[in-house]
Amino acid sequence: MSAAAITCQQLTKRFGERVAVNSLTLTVPKGSIYGFLGPNGSGKSTTIRMLCGLMTPTTGSGTVLGYDVMTQSEEIKQRIGYMSQKFSLYEDLTVEENLDFYAGVYQLGAAERRKRKAELIEMAGLAGREKQLAGSLSGGWKQRLALSCALLHKPELLILDEPTAGVDPVSRRIFWEVIHELAEQGITVLVTTHYMDEAQTCDWIGFIFFGNLLAEGTPQELIGQMGANNLEDVFIELVRREEARQAAEGGAR
Numbered sequence: 001m002s003a004a005a006i007t008c009q010q011l012t013k014r015f016g017e018r019v020a021v022n023s024l025t026l027t028v029p030k031g032s033i034y035g036f037l038g039p040n041g042s043g044k045s046t047t048i049r050m051l052c053g054l055m056t057p058t059t060g061s062g063t064v065l066g067y068d069v070m071t072q073s074e075e076i077k078q079r080i081g082y083m084s085q086k087f088s089l090y091e092d093l094t095v096e097e098n099l100d101f102y103a104g105v106y107q108l109g110a111a112e113r114r115k116r117k118a119e120l121i122e123m124a125g126l127a128g129r130e131k132q133l134a135g136s137l138s139g140g141w142k143q144r145l146a147l148s149c150a151l152l153h154k155p156e157l158l159i160l161d162e163p164t165a166g167v168d169p170v171s172r173r174i175f176w177e178v179i180h181e182l183a184e185q186g187i188t189v190l191v192t193t194h195y196m197d198e199a200q201t202c203d204w205i206g207f208i209f210f211g212n213l214l215a216e217g218t219p220q221e222l223i224g225q226m227g228a229n230n231l232e233d234v235f236i237e238l239v240r241r242e243e244a245r246q247a248a249e250g251g252a253r
């Protein structure tokens, strides 16, 4: 059995002339938290959409939980948990009704539905809020409900695209405690974030810019390799070097 939850080799996505993801090769080990970082528009969401089976790569190859990203997108969608930037909760349904809705999407039987709902309400700290309308929850609670919905079918892999964007620091901290608990249970997590304090707690980091993977390693390895003080400095230095390289290339033409 493979020790990788995700592998991709030279995965590429073009939109017309624009290369959104350029020959991306990476491996996400099972049970790890992999932080996927990069400036706005660098290709993170496009990569995630390809890995989730929502978008077909232009070229390259990859597997998610052993399934082929080119040909087995349905198998992948059934087995992963995905939370997008604008997680889709039904604001006019209660917490419990949202969970019921997604339990229906994942075709859970009545007994399993009851069990998973109870477990996830407990995990997310949503007890006592079951009858509250999702639309009346604060950002942090909405986000924890969305995470619970993404976990109903017990996925082995959780893919989170900027799950904490616009959420207050206390809620971010609680959310990340849950992420680490899930990883301890063996769930693999691929997560994008612009918050370097969050990235610092990941097992692995990949930096992408203009669709290219510029660096990969543990946070400590990257900080050491760059002679930086912290991940934020690594991030800024990688972007600066790449911009200088591109400017030199442009000037040489």
Ligand SMILES: Nc1ncnc2c1ncn2[C@@H]1O[C@H](COP(=O)(O)OP(=O)(O)OP(=O)(O)O)[C@@H](O)[C@H]1O
Pocket (backbone or CB within 6 Å): 015, 018, 019, 020, 038, 039, 040, 041, 042, 043, 044, 045, 046, 047
């Ligand atoms: N459907 C599409 N059609 C054309 N271009 C697209 C499409 N989706 C993304 N792009 C382009 O591909 C590039 C990568 O976008 P992507 O959304 O993957 O970046 P990102 O790293 O997720 O950015 P952010 O941090 O802002 O979410 C951008 O230049 C974007 O404009």
